Amino acid sequence: xxxxxxxxxxxxxxxxxxxxxxxxxxxxxxxxxxxxxxxxxxxxxxxxxxxxxxxxxxxxxxxxxxxxxxxxxxxxxxxxxxxxxxxxxxxxxxxxxxxxxxxxxxxxxxxxxxxxxxxxxxxxxxxxxxxxxxxxxxxxxxxxxxxxxxxxxxxxxxxxxxxxxxxxxxxxxxxxxxxxxxxxxxxxxxxxxxxxxxxxxxxxxxxxxxxxxxxxxxxxxxxxxxxxxxxxxxxxxxxxxxxxxxxxxxxxxxxxxxxxxxxxxxxxxxxxxxxxxxxxxxxxxxxxxxxxxxxxxxxxxxxxxxxxxxxxxxxxxxxxxxxxxxxxxxxxxxxx
Amino acid sequence: xxxxxxxxxxxxxxxxxxxxxxxxxxxxxxxxxxxxxxxxxxxxxxxxxxxxxxxxxxxxxxxxxxxxxxxxxxxxxxxxxxxxxxxxxxxxxxxxxxxxxxxxxxxxxxxxxxxxxxxxxxxxxxxxxxxxxxxxxxxxxxxxxxxxxxxxxxxxxxxxxxxxxxxxxxxxxxxxxxxxxxxxxxxxxxxxxxxxxxxxxxxxxxxxxxxxxxxxxxxxxxxxxxxxxxxxxxxxxxxxxxxxxxxxxxxxxxxxxxxxxxxxxxxx
Ligand SMILES: Nc1ncnc2c1ncn2[C@@H]1O[C@H](COP(=O)(O)OP(=O)(O)OP(=O)(O)O)[C@@H](O)[C@H]1O
Ligand SMILES: [Mg+2]
Numbered sequence: 001x002x003x004x005x006x007x008x009x010x011x012x013x014x015x016x017x018x019x020x021x022x023x024x025x026x027x028x029x030x031x032x033x034x035x036x037x038x039x040x041x042x043x044x045x046x047x048x049x050x051x052x053x054x055x056x057x058x059x060x061x062x063x064x065x066x067x068x069x070x071x072x073x074x075x076x077x078x079x080x081x082x083x084x085x086x087x088x089x090x091x092x093x094x095x096x097x098x099x100x101x102x103x104x105x106x107x108x109x110x111x112x113x114x115x116x117x118x119x120x121x122x123x124x125x126x127x128x129x130x131x132x133x134x135x136x137x138x139x140x141x142x143x144x145x146x147x148x149x150x151x152x153x154x155x156x157x158x159x160x161x162x163x164x165x166x167x168x169x170x171x172x173x174x175x176x177x178x179x180x181x182x183x184x185x186x187x188x189x190x191x192x193x194x195x196x197x198x199x200x201x202x203x204x205x206x207x208x209x210x211x212x213x214x215x216x217x218x219x220x221x222x223x224x225x226x227x228x229x230x231x232x233x234x235x236x237x238x239x240x241x242x243x244x245x246x247x248x249x250x251x252x253x254x255x256x257x258x259x260x261x262x263x264x265x266x267x268x269x270x271x272x273x274x275x276x277x278x279x280x281x282x283x284x285x286x287x288x289x290x291x292x293x294x295x296x297x298x299x300x301x302x303x304x305x306x307x308x309x310x311x312x313x314x315x316x317x318x319x320x321x322x323x324x325x326x327x328x329x330x331x332x333x334x335x336x
Numbered sequence: 337x338x339x340x341x342x343x344x345x346x347x348x349x350x351x352x353x354x355x356x357x358x359x360x361x362x363x364x365x366x367x368x369x370x371x372x373x374x375x376x377x378x379x380x381x382x383x384x385x386x387x388x389x390x391x392x393x394x395x396x397x398x399x400x401x402x403x404x405x406x407x408x409x410x411x412x413x414x415x416x417x418x419x420x421x422x423x424x425x426x427x428x429x430x431x432x433x434x435x436x437x438x439x440x441x442x443x444x445x446x447x448x449x450x451x452x453x454x455x456x457x458x459x460x461x462x463x464x465x466x467x468x469x470x471x472x473x474x475x476x477x478x479x480x481x482x483x484x485x486x487x488x489x490x491x492x493x494x495x496x497x498x499x500x501x502x503x504x505x506x507x508x509x510x511x512x513x514x515x516x517x518x519x520x521x522x523x524x525x526x527x528x529x530x531x532x533x534x535x536x537x538x539x540x541x542x543x544x545x546x547x548x549x550x551x552x553x554x555x556x557x558x559x560x561x562x563x564x565x566x567x568x569x570x571x572x573x574x575x576x577x578x579x580x581x582x583x584x585x586x587x588x589x590x591x592x593x594x595x596x597x598x599x600x601x602x603x604x
Contacts, residue, residue: 087524
């Protein structure tokens with residue numbers, strides 16, 4: 001549905017997007033994930049038509065769109081700061097794309113009604129944007145983007161200006177809407193949790209390049225680089241060596257790995273369990289109660305392991321603990 | 337909380353001293369007569385042909401100059417706000433130059449450039465083109481935008497950068513051409529700022545006389561020049577000047593009031 005082929009974009013000396021190639025499938029929720037300044041927004045703007053690539057090609061539905069302005073591309077866009085038209089009511093905002101298409105007013109009214117129902121804003125037609133909460137404003141922006149009946153919905157950190165509770169609520173609704181409409185979505189965020197929760201596939205970006213592309217499970221369970229391992233999820237990277245399918249430090253560990261040579265295994269906190277005959281023995285340095293879980297930092301063999309326990313467990317800082325390791329763990333080779 | 341009210345006292349005092357008092361003394365002078373009050377000067381101000389013509393000229397001149405400043409300023413502001421950061425910073429400091437120059441300096445600059453024997457007219461003459469007359473109404477119209485457009489643009493650029501860019505993009509992503517985005521989204525959204533900026537330019541133009549005086553002397557009949565001549569020339573007549581000043585201020589006030597009403601419609 002959206003294809004980027006070797007796309008590059010620079011601003012002066014900064015290379016914002018450095019040879020990105022990826023394909024978003026029809027009906028897919030695709031996320032660009034990465035830290036600040038890695039080129040996510042620029043990539044999205046290249047698809048939207050606000051920027052033109054210096055090299056490479058952007059295609060939508062198989063059609064090269066490099067020369068098309070945003071109004072000529074089959075896109076709808078939602079911005080981080082909502083960007084609602086302040087001089088128009090909710091109705092006017094959502095009707096704007098429809099009126100541009102010169103639809104009869106009767107049709108406009110019906111469609112706006114449907115869209116507002118879809119985002120649960122019935123009854124607020126007459127309000128002005130500044131009379132709405134942030135969450136409501138972003139729903140209007142979403143309805144406005146959908147009003148154009150785009151083939152691709154582009155979203156640039158649409159939830160990051162909202163507070164945690166509303167963010168999670170709207171996140172669920174966004175996913176539901178995208179499922180129901182079968183719309184292709186290209187989503188930008190620096191929030192890895194959001195990316196995991198929403199996406200069918202994720203491209204993790206770093207310095208203008210795609211570092212890893214895969215499903216949320218692949219990204220979380222088998223990060224291919226240290227950068228991805230550190231950026232996505234919580235865990236401990238344990239340095240050592242892979243030999244004959246097993247991980248070694250000063251002694252062999254009962255952990256299967258794929259690969260050979262020096263590198264790291266990634267241990268997720270939920271994979272480590274206290275067990276009387278556990279392989280590792282350590283001392284709890286820090287125990288933090290987080291409501292749904294108890295997060296420990298356990299010091300063992302010169303490593304600080306993050307371990308998540310049931311919040312009912314009675315473990316305190318200073319306690320000694322044996323930990324069982326997972327049977328297998330992702331192994332990431334040391335970067336050259 | 338109540339104590340905070342006293343914080344406006346210094347401001348109030350300042351206004352009273354430097355705005356209220358001069359205003360009062362002008363009013364008083366325009367009405368004062370040896371034996372009480374007189375409206376004779378106002379009668380003259382509102383009936384004498386020369387004054388009526390000056391009043392009319394001033395209004396038309398200020399209105400047209402404001403329109404030119406708004407149109408030009410909008411264009412310049414939009415163009416500038418889209419430039420790369422470094423160029424933009426340089427241009428913005430450049431725009432501040434005419435705003436801070438004295439009217440006389442500007443006038444002489446224009447005389448050198450566009451006067452009878454100025455650079456441009458020498459060039460025109462060499463090319464066999466008709467000479468441009470700086471000392472005519474079109475000449476004056478050319479000079480004032482030199483201040484007003486940068487002034488207006490400077491006021492508008494921050495607004496364009498904060499809300500303008502996002503709104504333009506949202507409109508474009510909704511399917512609007514740049515023109516449609518301008519007319520249907522950007523202009524209405526900027527209207528309060530445009531009207532506020534327009535008010536400043538309009539008020540300034542109603543009272544402007546330094547540059548005009550330097551260029552055309554008293555050849556052009558403007559209310560501000562009439563007042564100046566009554567204050568500073570052999571026709572010295574302070575009370576009549578005060579009456580004309582009151583008329584000028586009232587006209588400006590009405591103009592600003594209309595603009596403010598218009599602005600309120602957009603702010604809602
Ligand atoms: N208009 C521009 N002019 C100059 N440099 C730019 C411009 N836009 C982006 N950049 C630079 O390009 C790089 C990528 O920027 P981009 O906005 O795409 O990052 P991002 O991943 O969206 O970051 P964030 O999470 O902070 O939004 C950054 O180094 C940024 O400074
Ligand atoms: Mg961004």
